[in-house]
Amino acid sequence: MDDSQLTRMFAALADPTRRDIVTRLAVSDATVGELADPYGMSIQAVSKHIKVLADAGLVTQRKDAQRRPCHLEAEVFDLMTKWIERYRQQAQERYERLDAVLAEMRGDKHLNQQRQQGAAS
Amino acid sequence: MDDSQLTRMFAALADPTRRDIVTRLAVSDATVGELADPYGMSIQAVSKHIKVLADAGLVTQRKDAQRRPCHLEAEVFDLMTKWIERYRQQAQERYERLDAVLAEMRGDKHLNQQRQQGAAS
């Protein structure tokens, strides 16, 4: 899992219009023109947004005459979810560990004495 | 779940330095100075990065004399994970549905005839 890939993914989803495009592509594939329709901006602008999503690997485009129907690549989201989950869990575990230590300090004083080496203030 | 909150979260994590800070804060809380140490940039720059993470709700800072120890807010990551998961699942389901339809088209021709209205090329 490339770091710059991760950067491109997060950056791609940091824009409301692009998140909205992702939302709509989750429902069904769509051409650039179809995607551009509801927004108050030029097709070129939307085309750029799609390019950003494509460079991030979140969207692919196939050819259909002049059309370029866009498709959401669901698997790639897994990578991002995994990245987030790693640190969420790590931080969560640490938090729970701290809770346990605090509980120990309140209740099981005798169990704690072995661990309380350098932390006395 | 605020849309601009989501924007700030994704934007915050779209920077490698900030992702690294998150990684390190998942292990343990740290002051601004401690966090700044390994990077080849000024403390002010790192202070700004932390502000971005704080504005996104990913990090909180408590007061300890001059120090401002930073703490990772694990729960907030859940919101982002949920956002991602929603569309990942939706797109995945659609993909599987498509697979089923294709299987139907190969095998159960008679069931398909009702659906093949306008798609003939």
Next chain:
DNA sequence: CATGTATTCAACCAATCGGTTGACAACAAC
């Protein structure tokens, strides 16, 4: 109180971003 330490604020700068418009490429259809 004066000094040193930890952090933030403010102004600045180059690079990137999100939008614009105009030109161009690829294809369908008449």
Next chain:
DNA sequence: GTTGTTGTCAACCGATTGGTTGAATACATG
């Protein structure tokens, strides 16, 4: 082959971003 449709490329513009340096703030300590 000309016309209309769909989409991308290129140049441009103002706003934002990620960094810098210098000054200011807040606190601990001699």
